[in-house]
Each structure stands twice: as structure tokens, then as C-alpha cells.
Amino acid sequence: MTPLPLDTPPAVPAWSAELVAVYERHFASLTRLAYLVSGRADRAEELVQDAFVRTHQAGERVRDPLPYVRTAVLNGCRSFGRRQTLERDRTPPPPDPVPLGADELWDALATLSDRQRAAIVLRFYLDLPDAEIAAALGCREATVRTSVHRGLAKLRKEIDR
Amino acid sequence: MTPSSPPPAVHDDFEAEVRAMLARRSADVTPTPAGPRREADPGAIPSTTPHAWAAPARRRLVAAVAAATLVAGVATFAVARTSSPTVDTTVGTPSGPDPIIWPLDDGIARALTEPGDAASAYLSEVVRMDPSERGAPPVAWPPEVDGDEATVHYTVGDLAGDLALRRDGDLWGVTSASSDAVRIDAAEAVDGHIDVVVELGAAVVEGTAVRVSSIDADGTAVTEDLTGFVVAASDGGDALEPPSGEPIAPDDPGGRTFTVEAPLGLPRPAVAVRVDVLRLRDDPASPRVVIAQASIPVATPGSVSPR
Numbered sequence: 001m002t003p004l005p006l007d008t009p010p011a012v013p014a015w016s017a018e019l020v021a022v023y024e025r026h027f028a029s030l031t032r033l034a035y036l037v038s039g040r041a042d043r044a045e046e047l048v049q050d051a052f053v054r055t056h057q058a059g060e061r062v063r064d065p066l067p068y069v070r071t072a073v074l075n076g077c078r079s080f081g082r083r084q085t086l087e088r089d090r091t092p093p094p095p096d097p098v099p100l101g102a103d104e105l106w107d108a109l110a111t112l113s114d115r116q117r118a119a120i121v122l123r124f125y126l127d128l129p130d131a132e133i134a135a136a137l138g139c140r141e142a143t144v145r146t147s148v149h150r151g152l153a154k155l156r157k158e159i160d161r
Numbered sequence: 162m163t164p165s166s167p168p169p170a171v172h173d174d175f176e177a178e179v180r181a182m183l184a185r186r187s188a189d190v191t192p193t194p195a196g197p198r199r200e201a202d203p204g205a206i207p208s209t210t211p212h213a214w215a216a217p218a219r220r221r222l223v224a225a226v227a228a229a230t231l232v233a234g235v236a237t238f239a240v241a242r243t244s245s246p247t248v249d250t251t252v253g254t255p256s257g258p259d260p261i262i263w264p265l266d267d268g269i270a271r272a273l274t275e276p277g278d279a280a281s282a283y284l285s286e287v288v289r290m291d292p293s294e295r296g297a298p299p300v301a302w303p304p305e306v307d308g309d310e311a312t313v314h315y316t317v318g319d320l321a322g323d324l325a326l327r328r329d330g331d332l333w334g335v336t337s338a339s340s341d342a343v344r345i346d347a348a349e350a351v352d353g354h355i356d357v358v359v360e361l362g363a364a365v366v367e368g369t370a371v372r373v374s375s376i377d378a379d380g381t382a383v384t385e386d387l388t389g390f391v392v393a394a395s396d397g398g399d400a401l402e403p404p405s406g407e408p409i410a411p412d413d414p415g416g417r418t419f420t421v422e423a424p425l426g427l428p429r430p431a432v433a434v435r436v437d438v439l440r441l442r443d444d445p446a447s448p449r450v451v452i453a454q455a456s457i458p459v460a461t462p463g464s465v466s467p468r
Contacts, residue, residue: 031192113351125183146412
């Protein structure tokens, strides 16, 4: 019997076939979702990769991987946004490598709260119904409608300035 | 999950403009999946930093434990509850377990080794509804325990509510509270304050006001003030109290969902928000009476979940 080297890492369970299928099918759209919600093209793929890892780590608790990953992406965006806020006073954020043209509405999107922005993106980019948006954001449908309504009102206000 | 399904009816040109902008900007990124990773990038998402409990403030410990014993005694006579709790105690969500928002005082926490004790202490220490207002003292029903989480249903007269609790080591604490009269659906830091989405029940009628408090990691209510009035006038049309807020309007016409603002809690960031519904006073010298209460955690810049 050949002894194992002492530094052999512990075995990591493989991803389920269902999660791999979600990864292959939805990685691109989830990355775009992460970008639209976080506003950071350079971190979008990382946020999605981490969301998949967390879904994998959750194991059998996840009955339906796609909604779980989607919520994990949104949570990651929110956590990232909070950390950006904390770091803003210490160091200026690095420039986004994506060349951006003038886009007043896109700039206005950055003024929304995390929940309003996510609700707007889920409604008008993914075309999700209120129930699925509510599940993704962990709130009730009435709050989704409130967030979309208030988000649109604030966008209008920013554009009119 | 692609935006290929037929879009819902466009209500106006602005919504169409938003939709077009999002579709256009989504092309800014060209995802290149590198294959599934096995571990999260520790630099991508900050982990929750364990945080020692706040320095003990023992002045309320004796009262809390005594109150817990008293209310728990009442609960002993309660009949087992058969209806389902309304507090969402779903486990395994991507964001992990909800943080404990009470007690944030380790002196009190050490005494709460049972969920029923924690619930009863919370009712007497935080909710603090006047029994005479409801015609009965608070009754905490036997906890429904599911692993490290529990739900406790309570009643105060004709008002019913639920407390969600979680075990941290050997100790129990409250993660959220709601009632038939008031429920907090969401709380989010934005633009220097906290947006709190509140659903008011039918019990919140004329002559009541909403007060929002931000709670910091020491358990201190950082700011507490009347945020708005459901109806600010008495039957005769006179103001019941000098209003420090504006009448609040529902988010949807005729609805019961309101968005109110709470302070971020500076200089110490808030870790939870609490909404009290109070009966306004005819006599400004008399104390305000809390008729319903709800609390949930909130994440704010710089805040660290204590437990």
C-alpha cells in the first residue's frame, strides 16, 4: 500500500449534475445579472462563481438550485456593495475596466437602494413575476411592487434633474 | 434564466426605456465561465466576523429574569397551539441564519438557556405592552423548536404575534418579531437612513402613530421618535399631540404597506430596527401606550452582527 503524502488535501465532493447543468446554462445570464445589480463588470464573474460555490456547499438543503443561486448572487452583490461603501472613504474605487459611454439612466440606477435596484433589474431585465422576485429578495410581493414603484420614481427624478 | 420570455405589458415609455437600457448594458460583460470552482474566493465576499458581545449592562438582568419567570409561568397554562406560525423560520437560505437581535447584553443572555425564557423576557423587556390596554397580560405559548431555531406564538388580549428565535451555543435569542398589527417586511440602508417597509394590520386605526427605532450592537435604541401618524387628529379634529412627523401614506392607494425611515444609528451603526405602534394621547403628560411591536435585523455599513 502506497502511503499518501502528508499534504494530500481532503477530498472535495463533486458538484451535483443538476448544479453543473445550471452552471452551464445560466452562468452567462447570472453574470449579467450580477453586473446590472452591482454595477461592477470586473467583479460580476467572481460574485457568480462564489454564489455557485455557496450553493454547492449548502448541499441537500437546496431543492431548486437556480433560485438559490440567484438569491446568492443578489446577496453577494449586496455584501460587495456594503464593503465598497466602507472602503469608499479610505481609497477611491478602482476604475471599471469596461469603457462606458454617457448613459444617464445607467448612472441614475446607481442612486437606487440595493433592493430597489435588484427589483428593477429582476423585473425589467429578467422579466420575473412578482412572486419570483419576492422569493429572490426574501420579501413579500407587496414589497416588490413598492420597490419597483419607488425605484422607477427615483430614476425619473434623477433623469429630470 | 434568460430574458427571452415575452415581457409583461409595458405601462409607459419610461419602463420601456429602462428595459432597453438594461438590455443594452448587459452587453457590457462577456462572461467566460472558467468552470466550477470548489471554494469561495475569500476576497470576493466578506465573511461575517465573529464579534464579542457588548459589555454587560447588568442593571436589567434581574428584572429580565424575573419577568421571564413570571410570563413563563403564565405560559404553562397555555393550551398547545395548533395553527402555523407566521414568522418565517426557513433555514438554509443563501444568506445564512438570521442574526440574533435580542438580547445584545451578555448579562441577560446568560440567563436565557430555553427558547421560552428568551421569548418571555423579550415580551416583558422589549415589547412592554401595557396589559390594561389589551385586557390581559402577555402569554407566550410553548415554543415550536426545530433544531437550532424556534418559533414562539404570543397573545396579548386579542392581539397575536410571533417571535423567531435561534440558539447560539447554549443560549437563545430573538431574531425577529412580528404581530397581527405590525410586521416589518424589509429594512435597508440607503442614502444615509434606513428604509423600513412596514405592513400595518387592521388593528392600527385612527389615533395611532408609528415610531421607528434603530438598535445598535449594544442593544441601545439609538434614536427613537414618532415617525408618522396614521391619523393625527382626534374625533373633534384637534391634534392629539404636536406632530413631529407627517401623516404616513400607504405605498399603494388603500393598501396597508408603508415605507418609513429610521436613522442609520450614527455614530454606532444599527444592527436592527424596531417599529412600535402607539396609541396617541389625549393628555400630552400621560405616557404613550405601545399597542404593537415588530423587529428585524438590518445590515448597515460598518455594522457587525453580534451573534
